[in-house]
Amino acid sequence: MTTNLAKSFNAWLNEERHYTIFNLVMTHMDKFLENIIKSGSFPVYPYVGGVFKVFNMKVYVDVNLRKRTCICKAWKMVGIPCEHACAAIREMKQDVYEYVDSYFKLPMQELIYYGHFNSIPNHNKAIIDANGCVRDAQGRLYPSLKPPCSKRPPGRPRHHRIESQFSSKRPTFCSRCQVACHNRASCKNPLPVP
Numbered sequence: 001m002t003t004n005l006a007k008s009f010n011a012w013l014n015e016e017r018h019y020t021i022f023n024l025v026m027t028h029m030d031k032f033l034e035n036i037i038k039s040g041s042f043p044v045y046p047y048v049g050g051v052f053k054v055f056n057m058k059v060y061v062d063v064n065l066r067k068r069t070c071i072c073k074a075w076k077m078v079g080i081p082c083e084h085a086c087a088a089i090r091e092m093k094q095d096v097y098e099y100v101d102s103y104f105k106l107p108m109q110e111l112i113y114y115g116h117f118n119s120i121p122n123h124n125k126a127i128i129d130a131n132g133c134v135r136d137a138q139g140r141l142y143p144s145l146k147p148p149c150s151k152r153p154p155g156r157p158r159h160h161r162i163e164s165q166f167s168s169k170r171p172t173f174c175s176r177c178q179v180a181c182h183n184r185a186s187c188k189n190p191l192p193v194p
Helices: 006-012 022-040 076-080 083-091 106-112
Strands: 043-044 050-055 060-064
Touching: 006 106, 022 083, 050 083, 060 083
Parallel strands: none
Antiparallel strands: 043 050, 050 060
């Protein structure tokens, strides 16, 4: 579980985000049925004010049926009750489908897709010649837009680490004469007299 809603949503819709609307809704319904099946094994304990404590064999999860929220945030994000919410709804002997957001139900889908869609004509589509020039439907010629040529500088690329503004280099001390800014190998000071 993560606190970043976008990461949770993308993880939940890993493959489904590229589906058509119909297939996406059907996949949500499959996951919804999985949530209902998983919820059968969770113990549910009533709490205060419509809040339930659901134990998912690891931790207790708070589910608020009045606000339609769960600590795991999956119900709020997707609009379909998570397995914790399904367990609490089934404990109350209510229909789980009544807690699905309205935009997944048929009347809302009919309102969303009411009317018709006009297709986009593509008869003025540009054509690319063999030499890379672009011609439009009227035959006008446009120069091709190729990326600029960039040449790498000769030699090995430099790898300078960008220092943090908060880090400071510790000065080096010579172990022979105990003076800063040089080490024993480059020490030119005379040996101290004992």
